[in-house]
Amino acid sequence: MKSEVRSQKSQVSAFVFVALGSNLGDSRRIILDAMVRLQNFSNRPILKSSLWQTSPVNCPPGSPLFVNAVVGLVPQKSETPESLLKKLRSFEEEFGRQPKKVLNEPRPLDLDLIAFASEMRDTPELVLPHPRAHERRFVLQPLSEIAPGLVLAGQGKTVAQLLTELSSDEVLKRI
Secondary structure, eight states: OHHHHHHHHHHHHTOEEEEEEEOSSSHHHHHHHHHHHHGGGBSSOOEEOOOEEEOOSSOOTTOOOEEEEEEEEOBOTTOOHHHHHHHHHHHHHHTTOOOOSSTTOOOSOEEEEEEETTOOEESSSOEESOTTGGGOHHHHHHHHHHOTTOBOTTTOSBHHHHHHHOOOOOOEEEO
């Protein structure tokens, strides 16, 4: 049993986790299409969470509800966090994302690199693991579906534990 748990943890620790969000356009369809296309970035079938309708967090007043999800993928051997981030940003643009004018404004597709295996970064371009993932129910809830035993670097608790202990007024509904 313990070796099985260790094996699951080591398998999950090889994954990259990407949070997907959309609150502009046909968000459900955009997220589903993005999930299909993210498979191209993975050496194995991706892990996919359910879709969640979520309340906007730290967004401009009147922002529409989001559709959120998380995928886990096994990156190509030559992939780095920085090279994947560049691909994710390009991918957002393909879905119609424009340069930000207002912080957290509505957008057709938002892709956040949550964790890249056990890599850590703290640069102006990239912080890994994502610095606010442990504070966001809209990340932890879908992430707990596909990687409940994942421990984000610097947290010391599993995703499932972080979710259980999270105090947040976010409203989520599985769709």
